[in-house]
Amino acid sequence: MFIWKAIMRGPPDSPYEGGTFELSIHLPPEYPLKPPQVAFRTKIYRPDIDDNGGSIGIDILKDKNWTPAHKIKEVLLSIYKILLWDPQLDNSLEENTANMTKTVARKWTQKYAMGPAYKTISKELKGFKRSPPSYASAGRVDGDMFHWQATILDLQGSPYAGGEFHVDIRFPLQYPKEPPKVVFGPKIFHPNIDSNGRIGLDILTAKWKAGVTISQVLFEICSLLKNPNPDAPLVPEIACMYNTDRKKYVTTARRWTKKYAKG
Template sequence: MCIHTLVGSNSAITEPIYKRNNFCRGLVHIRLTLLPNTLEMALRRLQKEFADIKRDPPGGCSAGPVNDNDMFEWQASITGPPGSPFENGVFYLKIHFPPDYPFKPPRVNFTTKVYHPNINSQGNICLDILRSQWSPALTASKVLLSILALLTEPNPDDPLMPEIARQYKTNIDKYNSTAREWTRKYAS
């Protein structure tokens, strides 16, 4: 039996190797289908997610690539949820997708300052689905909706900003007042 491995192509081989290369005639041949590499899988997934967001944007959110040449760097915006201290604010975020997305979570950071127990001064977000609870079934839309929900319902038991979490637990009125003030100052 004659077995040959082809590398360097990401398209499916649709004819037997012996016909392509004029060897192994009369011997057992194998059709090879080369799997796309991880980077190409990530690129296709991101293109699909972007098309889905354009077709059916998640409520209160928008997102897309920073430029046409790089699908791995996105910018996003979230409108502050009604009834929250972030109401009427527009919050901007950067999303960086790793080359092995969706098997690893994106890195998401606020670029707008936010007064929140789960968001620090560098814009890092403490959200379980961006860490230990990540699943390849999650999408950029679901991540943005989860961040939107986090604005409405902070998790003071897993804070990035312990002093803000303490204020949220002990003096919610002061927390809401400061969060509203920051929203007016930084997200208007």
């Protein structure tokens, strides 16, 4: 029996996006008169894929449907198509069941098919929960390890005191080699944060290093709120006000905080 190995990447906009899945293809001596035996070697969550052995229950691999004209390329294409399946669009499933299925499929993809990035982020989250810093809180959004929301705390002594500032954090699959994308949720009047919530912080761009943690990033953001850097602004007009009319800057920042960042 011949054994092949195939690598399949999860389709975009599916619960399997970002995952790299290994499959084994066993070609029996009677091939192509008999179908190959194909199984996922990477754990994957789907109703028609065996949880333990990874065997795949699709029509093209059944004896009654197989013909010698079928090629391995067709088999792999059929498997790829089942990964495009969206449980929320499956009319045979109740809404709660569909939502749960999609959530579990995503968690399995992150845990078993996403490599070092998932492990690094998971380790950071555990450390964050074990020893939460005084300046921020953070956690996953809808159980997604690659999507966090943080809240910046400890802003006493700044115009932002009393505000509830949420930060959206999205980790790339190449994390920690590449920095996370971090943006502010509520509007904030600050020379280093633009109207889209982008943050002018070099630790997230040119000075990013693989050893930098999210805890450090949030500390730097907290420090930036307390001590703006008008010499490298994202909003030059606000930087100018900060330098030339500090009282007006503080008053405006407080007004925005009350208007947009009250919990």
